[in-house]
Amino acid sequence: MATEAKADFTSNLGRIYTIYTGGFVAFVIFIAILERMGVPNNILGYLFVAFTIGVYAAIGILSRTMQVDEYYVAGRKVPSFYNGMATAADWMSAASFIGMAGTLYLLGYDGLAFILGWTGGYVLVATLIAPYLRKFGCYTVPDFLAFRFGGNAARIAGIVVLMSCSFTYVVAQIVGTGLIGARLLGMSFEMAVFVGLVGILVCSMLGGMRAVTWTQVAQYIVLIIAYLVPVVILSTQKFGIPIPQLTYGTVLSEIQIKEAALGVAATASHIVPFARYDPLNFFALVLCLMVGTASLPHVLMRYFTTPSVREARSSVAWTLLFIFILYFTAPAYAAFAKLEVFENVIGKPLGQLPSWIYSYGKIGLIQICGVNAVDVASITAACGRIAGHNGMLSLANFAIQADAIVIATPEIAGLPYVVSGLVAAGGLAAALSTADGLLLAIANALSHDVYSRMINKNAPVARKLIIARVLLVLVAILAAWVAAGRPADIVAMVAWAFSLAAAGLFPALVMGIWSKKTTSAGAVAGIWAGFLTTLVYLVVTRYFPGFGVDYLGMYSNVSPTTGRALVDLAKIKAETPQIFSQGMVLINHPMASRVGWFNVANISAGLFGMPVGFLTMWLVSKFTTAPSSEMQSFIDDIRRPRGEAVMIEK
Amino acid sequence: MSEPNKVQAHWAETQRLTYIMIGIWAFFSFFIHMFAPALNNIKILGFPLGFYMAAQGSLIVFVAQLFWFSGAQDKVDRKYGMAEDD
Numbered sequence: 001m002a003t004e005a006k007a008d009f010t011s012n013l014g015r016i017y018t019i020y021t022g023g024f025v026a027f028v029i030f031i032a033i034l035e036r037m038g039v040p041n042n043i044l045g046y047l048f049v050a051f052t053i054g055v056y057a058a059i060g061i062l063s064r065t066m067q068v069d070e071y072y073v074a075g076r077k078v079p080s081f082y083n084g085m086a087t088a089a090d091w092m093s094a095a096s097f098i099g100m101a102g103t104l105y106l107l108g109y110d111g112l113a114f115i116l117g118w119t120g121g122y123v124l125v126a127t128l129i130a131p132y133l134r135k136f137g138c139y140t141v142p143d144f145l146a147f148r149f150g151g152n153a154a155r156i157a158g159i160v161v162l163m164s165c166s167f168t169y170v171v172a173q174i175v176g177t178g179l180i181g182a183r184l185l186g187m188s189f190e191m192a193v194f195v196g197l198v199g200i201l202v203c204s205m206l207g208g209m210r211a212v213t214w215t216q217v218a219q220y221i222v223l224i225i226a227y228l229v230p231v232v233i234l235s236t237q238k239f240g241i242p243i244p245q246l247t248y249g250t251v252l253s254e255i256q257i258k259e260a261a262l263g264v265a266a267t268a269s270h271i272v273p274f275a276r277y278d279p280l281n282f283f284a285l286v287l288c289l290m291v292g293t294a295s296l297p298h299v300l301m302r303y304f305t306t307p308s309v310r311e312a313r314s315s316v317a318w319t320l321l322f323i324f325i326l327y328f329t330a331p332a333y334a335a336f337a338k339l340e341v342f343e344n345v346i347g348k349p350l351g352q353l354p355s356w357i358y359s360y361g362k363i364g365l366i367q368i369c370g371v372n373a374v375d376v377a378s379i380t381a382a383c384g385r386i387a388g389h390n391g392m393l394s395l396a397n398f399a400i401q402a403d404a405i406v407i408a409t410p411e412i413a414g415l416p417y418v419v420s421g422l423v424a425a426g427g428l429a430a431a432l433s434t435a436d437g438l439l440l441a442i443a444n445a446l447s448h449d450v451y452s453r454m455i456n457k458n459a460p461v462a463r464k465l466i467i468a469r470v471l472l473v474l475v476a477i478l479a480a481w482v483a484a485g486r487p488a489d490i491v492a493m494v495a496w497a498f499s500l501a502a503a504g505l506f507p508a509l510v511m512g513i514w515s516k517k518t519t520s521a522g523a524v525a526g527i528w529a530g531f532l533t534t535l536v537y538l539v540v541t542r543y544f545p546g547f548g549v550d551y552l553g554m555y556s557n558v559s560p561t562t563g564r565a566l567v568d569l570a571k572i573k574a575e576t577p578q579i580f581s582q583g584m585v586l587i588n589h590p591m592a593s594r595v596g597w598f599n600v601a602n603i604s605a606g607l608f609g610m611p612v613g614f615l616t617m618w619l620v621s622k623f624t625t626a627p628s629s630e631m632q633s634f635i636d637d638i639r640r641p642r643g644e645a646v647m648i649e650k
Numbered sequence: 651m652s653e654p655n656k657v658q659a660h661w662a663e664t665q666r667l668t669y670i671m672i673g674i675w676a677f678f679s680f681f682i683h684m685f686a687p688a689l690n691n692i693k694i695l696g697f698p699l700g701f702y703m704a705a706q707g708s709l710i711v712f713v714a715q716l717f718w719f720s721g722a723q724d725k726v727d728r729k730y731g732m733a734e735d736d
Contacts, residue, residue, distance in 0.1 A: 109686070112704035116679060119709050123675040126716050127668045131723075245706065249696030271701045273686040283680055290679065308734045310724055317716035324713050331705040639661055640732040 010079055017082075020055075021221050027051055032418040041417045045185035048421040049195065052222060052429065056215045057202035063214050064206035068461055071208035071468060072139040072444060073304045078213055080311040084318025086216035087302040089223065089433035091118075091293075091319070092326060093169075094176025095494065097223060097430035101333035102402025108270040110277045111334070115327050117289025117498075119320060124294035126316035130303040132513045134312035135638045137645025138304065140441075141297040141505065142449045147647055148512040148631075149523040152454060157527040159445050161504035162297045164535070165497035166438045167479065169298075172494045173435035174200075174483035177428060183363050184407060184424035190484055197480040199432045204440055205469055212436045213305060219429035220322060226426020227326050230409045230419055234336050237413060244332040251335040258342040262395055267561065270338060277601075278560035284604035291610060292498025295505035298434075298441035309641035337405045340412050346395050350380050353393065356411040365404035369397045439479070443472035489587065495603045496538050503609025504531035507617050513639075515621075516632045522621030530613020534605045541602040545591035546581040554595045566594045651730075660730035667726060671719050678708040 031044050069075055078086070096118070104111035138144045142158035174196050181192020203215040235244035238251075255270050268275050274282060293299065302319075306312045344354050350368075353376075360366045361373025369382035369389075383389045383397065406427075410419035447468035452459060459467070482490065508527050511518040540548040548554035549569055556565040567590055573580040585592050593602050600607055627635075637646050651659065682689075686700030694702065727733035 109701055109704065112701070116683070116704055116708060120675060120679045120712055123671060123712055123715060126719060127671045127675075246695065249694070249702075251696070252698065252701065253693070253696040271690060271698045273683075273690070273700060279684070283683075286679060286683075310720070310727075310734055313720040313723060314717070317713070317720050320716055321713050324709050328706050328709055636657060636661075639664065640657065641727050641734045642732045 010077065013079065013082060017217060017221065020218060021225075024222060024225070028418065028422055031421060032416065035416055035418050041421075042186050044417060045421050045424060048425045049181070049185060049428065052425045053195070053199045053202070053432075055218060056199060056432065059215045059218055060203040060205070060207055060211040063211035065208065065210050066462070066465060068464060070210045071465055072448065073301075074208075074210040074213045076305055077307050078305040080306055080315035081318050082217050083213070083302060083306050083311075083315040084320075085220045085322055086213045087299065087315070087319040088322035088326075089216040089220035089429070090302055090437035091299055091323060091434070092223065092430050093434040093494075094173055094180070094427060094431035096326065096330075097227065097427050098176070098180070098406050099402050100327070101330045101337070102400075102405040104331050104334035105337055105400070105405050106402055107276050109273045110275060110282060112331070113277065113282050113285045114289065115330065117286045118293060119323060119327055120286070121290035121293025122316055122320040122323070124290060125299070125303075126313055129294055129509050129513065130300060130316055131309045131312045131641070132638045133300060133509075134303055134306060135309050135641060135645065137647045139301075139448050140444050141300055141509075142445055143453070143647070144512065145508055145523070145527075146449070146453070148635075149508070149518075149520040150631075151520065153524045154508070154520060154527070155449055155453065157524055157531075158505065158508070159449055161500060161527065161531050162445050163442065164531075165292075165296065165501045165504075166298060166442050168490050168493045169497050170435050170438040170442065170475075170479045171482045171487065171490050173431045173438065174480050175486065175490070176431040177435075178483060178486075179403070180424055180427040180431065183365070183403075184420060184427070189486065193480055193484050196428075196432065196435070196483075197476060199428070200435045200439060201473065201476055203432065204436050205472055208444075208468065209301075209305060209440060212440055213302075216433045216436065219433040223426040223429040223433070224322070224325060226422045226429070227329060227406075229422060230406075230413060230415065231329060231333050231336060233415060233419075234409065234413045235332070238336075244336065245328050248332040248335040251332075251339050255335060255339055255342065258339070262342065262346060264395070270335075275561060278558075278599070280599065281560070281601050281604060284600055284607045288499045288502050288604045288606040288610075291502035291506050292500075292606065295501040295509060296497070297445070297501075297505070298437040301441055301444070302437070333405055333409060337409060337412065341398070341400070345393060346398060347392055349391055350383060350393055351376055354412075356408055359411060360400075360404050360408050365401045365407070367399040368393065435479075439472060439476055443468060443475050446471045446475070492587070496605070499534050499538065499604065499606030499609065500531060502606035503534040503613050506610065507613035511614070511617050513635070516635050517621055517626055518617055519621045519624040519627055521624045522617045522619075525620045526613045526615075526617030529616040530609040533612045534609030537596070537605040537608055538602050541596050541605075542593050543584050545585065545589070545593075545595045547583070548595055549591075550581070552597075554597055556591075557594055557596055557599050557601060567591050569595070656730045656732075660726065660732045663726045663730075664723065667719070667722055671715065674711070674715055678703075678711045682708070 031047060035044055065071055100114060103114060133144055136144055142155045145158040146155035174193055177196030178189045178193040181187040181195060182189045204212050231244045232242045235247045236242045239247040241247050252271060259269050303312045303315060306315050357366055357373050358375055364372050366373045368379040369386055371378055371382040373379050410423060451467050452464050504527055507530055508523045540552060556567045556569050558565055596602060634646055683704055689700035690698035692699040724733060
């Protein structure tokens with residue numbers, strides 16, 4: 001009976017999602033018609049939000065469940081293709097959707113560290129970790145650590161690392177929904193955060209992993225359509241070929257010609273490597289992002305939902321393909337936007353700038369001569385105050401925020417509002433899908449690992465599921481509450497999650513599977529050593545740079561282009577000692593995030609933590625009693641796909 | 651082959667395949683990009699090759715590699731009777 005229902009549902013997936021995609025396209029066309037009929041933009045924007053969140057909510061409610069394995073791992077029957085789509089949505093956050101192209105615009109080649117880092121990590125997921133965890137058969141990542149490394153010490157260490165990387169991350173997603181709502185749909189920030197919270201809860205609360213899986217597939221479809229449409233149209237307008245990923249080669253060539261004409265130094269060109277990050281920091285960042293990807297619990301737990309180990313492996317391949325479609329498009333966005341700025345903005349008289357400048361200047365995304373580009377009068381006044389300004393906009397006086405690039409592209413291409421609304425719906429889908437996954441990872445660690453495994457081992461199923469839902473709602477409200485305060489620091493901290501996961505979880509996961517000799521004491525010591533090394537480096541370089549210089553032997557990082565120190569520490573110490581030794585410094589402090597060891601930027605802190613973690617694990621394991629033969633045969637078990645799962649949930 | 655030998659041979663071949671994968675990964679994640687400044691002198695369809703490799707080339711390799719890996723590992727599993735039932 002159950003098998004029949006399952007076969008029926010999975011064989012219909014293709015049809016269901018094809019109809020859904022068609023329905024979404026029809027909806028977009030419907031909105032376009034409404035726009036032609038003169039319906040105002042803000043109403044169209046609200047329709048986009050209401051329709052998409054309504055669909056996600058419907059999926060969430062239809063997928064409600066009272067079974068434990070459905071709630072935690074979607075019954076382990078998600079086919080690899082669809083799990084790939086769901087994982088891609090789970091993975092690609094508001095930052096990928098809205099921020100990535102802008103980062104590439106600002107950093108040029110060096111921004112590609114993010115493109116490489118956030119894709120290549122899946123090779124590690126597929127080869128080193130995911131299939132083995134699938135065979136093991138756990139519900140959460142700490143579950144595996146607890147079983148393999150005998151007990152709650154490893155479980156608690158795992159939970160601490162999981163919490164510290166996932167919570168800041170989920171807050172950033174909710175801030176992301178707030179910004180999208182405020183910038184693209186004209187809602188108030190707080191209102192948009194509330195809408196985001198509702199959007200997350202309706203998807204995840206009733207059906208846990210099962211509901212999140214099927215909404216994430218739906219969200220992937222929305223976000224990928226929304227991401228591709230504007231830039232495909234732009235490419236078609238310019239070259240007659242709707243493949244921006246191919247045509248932006250020509251754009252890159254044109255950018256270089258423009259750069260030369262505008263007097264950009266050849267060493268600072270868009271395509272020149274290692275101008276913003278030196279090679280050490282570039283490759284360190286790539287490594288930390290990759291290894292972090294391979295250890296983030298909200299990603300790994302998605303591979304617990306496939307029907308088999310074989311499908312877990314192919315699912316990683318599908319995931320990467322679906323992520324690739326967005327990530328290989330992002331550099332095209334950056335190139336098209338940069339050329340537009342070079343051709344139609346820089347060097348133009350202040351009175352003749354394109355109108356999109358003011359649309360996004362009004363919401364604080366574009367500054368000219370140091371002020372938000374609200375209108376012609378205000379920028380003319382601001383530029384007039386600059387000595388020797390000749391009335392033409394120069395490159396030095398133009399600043400654009402990373403978030404503006406994707407948001408502004410529909411207007412740059414002269415497209416109607418419906419496309420902007422589509423982009424807003426896509427950004428919202430990206431933020432909500434990632435928030436769902438993270439929230440589930442956090443709440444499951446609390447309900448499954450803390451409550452069901454440590455506090456009340458014999459709780460009845462119904463009680464477990466109620467506790468899981470109560471915790472989910474509480475964590476979501478807490479995250480939304482933190483997000484409503486617009487914590488700029490937390491958004492910046494998201495990049496830290498990768499280093500923390502890389503140093504805290506990766507060594508234990510890899511050694512737990514690949515080395516039979518790694519002992520419980522070794523693993524627990526290694527997790528703490530790696531995690532704390534990274535955490536201390538992050539916190540000291542960002543918040544207590546003076547302490548780092550005085551007591552931890554840190555010194556100023558150097559500029560990749562000139563090779564000179566970024567800050568003159570001796571001068572600050574001599575002239576303003578109170579600033580030098582100030583505790584808990586703000587982001588604009590001259591030394592914040594500019595000191596460190598060996599010139600390693602704090603975003604790559606995992607570079608220290610990872611080796612410390614591995615080394616500690618190996619050393620302590622050498623001097624403690626080897627795992628029992630029972631444990632060793634259990635490791636043999638997870639290494640071969642055939643046979644029952646090692647851990648069978650009751 | 652006896653059962654323990656099979657288990658051993660299966661794991662040895664799995665390890666070998668994994669090391670090859672990690673080798674390809676390391677080459678296209680790090681090694682090739684060390685030569686980005688030099689590769690940028692070669693232009694294809696307007697793309698400087700160094701830029702192209704980091705923006706698309708390596709990514710295409712990763713995707714292809716993972717589909718190949720999932721097929722190859724399945725073959726190894728079947729060869730030693732370690733695969734799941736279809």
